[in-house]
Structures are given as structure tokens and as C-alpha cells.
Amino acid sequence: MIGDHLAQHRELSLTAIGLATYIQSLPEGAPVDIRTLAEKFPEGRERVATALRALEAYGYIERVRERTDNGKLVTVT
Template sequence: MTEAHPSGFTVVGNHLAQHRGLSCLAIGLAVHIQSLRDGSPVDIRSLTERFPEGRDRFAAASASWRGTAIWNGAGNGSPTAPGPP
């Protein structure tokens, strides 16, 4: 865990990793989305095809992001992974 990785990694800020207002699922989901390539689909359907958690759990996790700096939806109900800042 402490080895340097020259490529293929995502930096996760402590503000997300230690966010007291989010569940472990919401944090993990946000980290997964941050790790995706720009434009990757991250809608509920795509997530349920990728992970065993169901639609309701992903919907609740993503709903908990609203009103936080984590939410970066596209505004059309089908958000995509954000590109680098």
C-alpha cells in the first residue's frame, strides 16, 4: 500500500475518503467514478451491471452526494465520469 505507482492510479482526497456525511458505499462509489476515464457511463443501470449492489442502494448512495462538492452530474439524469480538474 505504500509503494509508489507510476501509472494507473487515482488520487483520492481525504475530504472524500473521510467524509462523515456519506456512507461507505457512497464513498466507494464516488472513488470508483473518479477512477473512470472521462465520459464513462456512471448511470444507475451501468453501475448495477458492473457491481452486485442493486439499483436502490446505488440510487441512495448517489442521492447522498447531492448538495456536496462530490456531485458532478451532467444534469440530464445520466451523469458521466468527470474529467480531470
């Protein structure tokens, strides 16, 4: 169930609210990176990235940068 604090957040776009709702519906450990989300929805990479940044700024998600075993830097949500 989505909380009123998210559904009625005046500073978040509808894209961000919808994306947060989708992320909440996913099972633990499901991929929620920009590329995967942009492939799932028509908004595209830039709007998905903007929505994720907004959700992070307001504390709805946490994102950290990590280095993979092959040295590639990735963001984990």
C-alpha cells in the first residue's frame, strides 16, 4: 500500500511517484537501475534518472556507488 506522504508529495513529479510505487511493488533484490526501468517504461532514461534523483533527495530511496569485480562503477538503488 502506498502511503499518503508519497502519493500526495507536492514536490515530486507524477513520474517520480509512479516510479516509487512500481519500485515498492517489486520483490526484494529486483533490479531498479536506470537502464532496466527505462526499458520497462516509455519515459526514457533521462526522466527515470531525474525521478530517481528526486526520490533519493526526499529520502524515499537510497542509492550508493559501488565498484564491480571487473572494476566498473555502478549505482545500486
